[in-house]
Amino acid sequence: MKKVLYRLFGDFEKEEKWINEMGAQGWHLQKFSFGRFTFTMGEPGAFIYRNEFISGMSSKEKKDYFEFLKDSGILIINELGGWVYMKKAASDGPFELYTDAKSKIAYYKRMLNIFALLFFINAWMGIANISIFWDKAKYGFINPTIGVFNIAAALLIAYPIIKIIQRKRLLEKDQKFFE
Template structure:
């Protein structure tokens, strides 16, 4: 049995929690694509799911990292635009990607840098479109996108501080 659900999350941890709640009900993630999640029915609570932002890795680093995950009993479900979903059997115990504070802070910094870049590019493009090119529709769209990108930036900064 297959189930397709649509959800948009600005908080990757809330998204991950929702996926794990679905798994606890027996719905296992098979694929995701920009807010579209495909699940199949299975044993409730059989897997623990994690998502990770891996932009910034070279092709070789990513290949080595995925091989390391596979050797650790972790299955890569899907990768899209730098976001990766993975699962591990719940019977094998807890599943944490970053278990120490230093690696978690490094992860947050890497994620924050990408989101800040996207934020500033959209602000700059918005200002340029409005003031220089006279296209207020596109400029306003860029500003709205920048404001939406600010949501995960604020959340990442808060988590990094904690």
């Protein structure tokens, strides 16, 4: 049996939690795309799922990383737009990609770099399209409209940035506490 669900998440950890809750009910992730998740029915709780943002890796680094994961008993489900979903049999025990604070902080920094770049590009393009190109006689309403969409995209990107900064700061605070 197959099930397709549509959900938009601004928080990748909440998304991962939801996927694991679906897996606990017997719905196993087969494929994902932007806001679209395809599940098949199977044994409840058979797998633990993780998502990871791997943007910025070269194709060789990605290939080597995927081979490492495969050798560790981890199956790659799907990759899209720098995000990859993977699963591992629950019977193999806990499944964490980042087991220490230092590596998790480095992961958050990598994510912040990409998201911040996307935020600033969209914000700058939005402002440029709204203010500089507001010549209605020459451009009509297309540039201000695109500018509004860019600003909206920047605001949507700001939410995950805020969540990542909060998590990173919490890890850094905990790390300093234990030093």
